[in-house]
Amino acid sequence: MSSSTPNKQSFWTTLPGILTGIAGVVTASAALVGALATAGFFDDDEPPPTVTSTAEPTATERPDEQTGSPDWVFTDFPDWVEVDPDPAIAEDGFAILTAGSGYSFVFNVANEGDGASTAIAIEARLQCGGVSETLGFASVGSLEAGGRTQGSVEATIPRGFAGSEDCVLIATLDPENDAAETNEGNNEVRSASLYVQ
Numbered sequence: 284m285s286s287s288t289p290n291k292q293s294f295w296t297t298l299p300g301i302l303t304g305i306a307g308v309v310t311a312s313a314a315l316v317g318a319l320a321t322a323g324f325f326d327d328d329e330p331p332p333t334v335t336s337t338a339e340p341t342a343t344e345r346p347d348e349q350t351g352s353p354d355w356v357f358t359d360f361p362d363w364v365e366v367d368p369d370p371a372i373a374e375d376g377f378a379i380l381t382a383g384s385g386y387s388f389v390f391n392v393a394n395e396g397d398g399a400s401t402a403i404a405i406e407a408r409l410q411c412g413g414v415s416e417t418l419g420f421a422s423v424g425s426l427e428a429g430g431r432t433q434g435s436v437e438a439t440i441p442r443g444f445a446g447s448e449d450c451v452l453i454a455t456l457d458p459e460n461d462a463a464e465t466n467e468g469n470n471e472v473r474s475a476s477l478y479v480q
Contacts, residue, residue, distance in 0.1 A: 351428065353400030354465045355456040357472045358431060359391040364454065364474065378477040380409075382445035388418070388436045390454055394426040396465050401425050406458040407436040411447035411479060423456075444479040451476060 357363040367387040370378040380386065388407050394400045405421040421434035444450065452474040460467060 351397030352463060352465045353394045353398050353426070353428065354396030354469070355400060355403060355423075355426075355462070356393055356395050356469050357390060357454065357456070358393045363391050363472055364452065365389040365391075370477070373478060377475065380440050380450075380477060380479050382440050382442045382479050385437065385439045388438065388452070388454075390421065390434045390436070391431070392423060392434060392456060393431040394428055397428050399425060399427050400464075401462050403457040403462050404459070405434040405436065406455045407438060408453045408455070409440065409444060409450060409479075410453055411444045411450040414444075415453070416441050416444075440479060447479045449476065450479055 365388075366378070366380075367389070370380050370386075373379055390405050390407075392405070402422060402424045405423060407418040407421070408415050409418055410416075418438035418440075419436040421436045423432055423434040426432055454472050456470040457464070458470075464470075
């Protein structure tokens with residue numbers, strides 16, 4: 284009797300082997316395509332055009348040529364503010380403002396920094412005891428380094444402060460800190476004590 288040995292086939296030549304091989308090739312191809320797409324290999328987008336300008340750059344675009352920073356301050360102490368009409372003066376030398384009356388407060392200011400400044404605001408407040416009320420705002424235009432100017436606030440003294448003896452006028456340059464300065468700590472001044480009648 285003759286013995287016959289079964290014909291052994293390799294797994295990869297059978298249908299399940301062929302399907303497994305195809306699945307492996309598809310999976311590897313998909314991974315390769317995903318990696319190339321993530322790397323931007325298939326992007327057809329052209330880079331945006333570059334814009335060139337023939338305009339002369341400004342000082343802010345040329346850091347090596349910047350002129351410095353501004354520093355707004357009140358000046359001409361003790362006359363940093365002029366009040367019109369002139370307030371009455373009490374026997375003890377304190378100024379007397381009249382509640383319900385209108386006044387013009389003219390503030391003397393300067394840019395003591397080493398660079399030009401942008402326009403800023405001045406806020407004028409009256410504080411009596413622990414109560415503070417904004418009287419108004421003045422706008423001061425841009426100023427070169429070393430320049431001086433004035434800002435004027437037209438205001439009516441609040442009637443609620445009548446009879447107050449512990450009052451001060453407070454003025455603040457750039458109250459919202461909109462302008463960058465070399466010293467942000469010197470933007471507020473207070474008057475000597477005054478009365479409101």
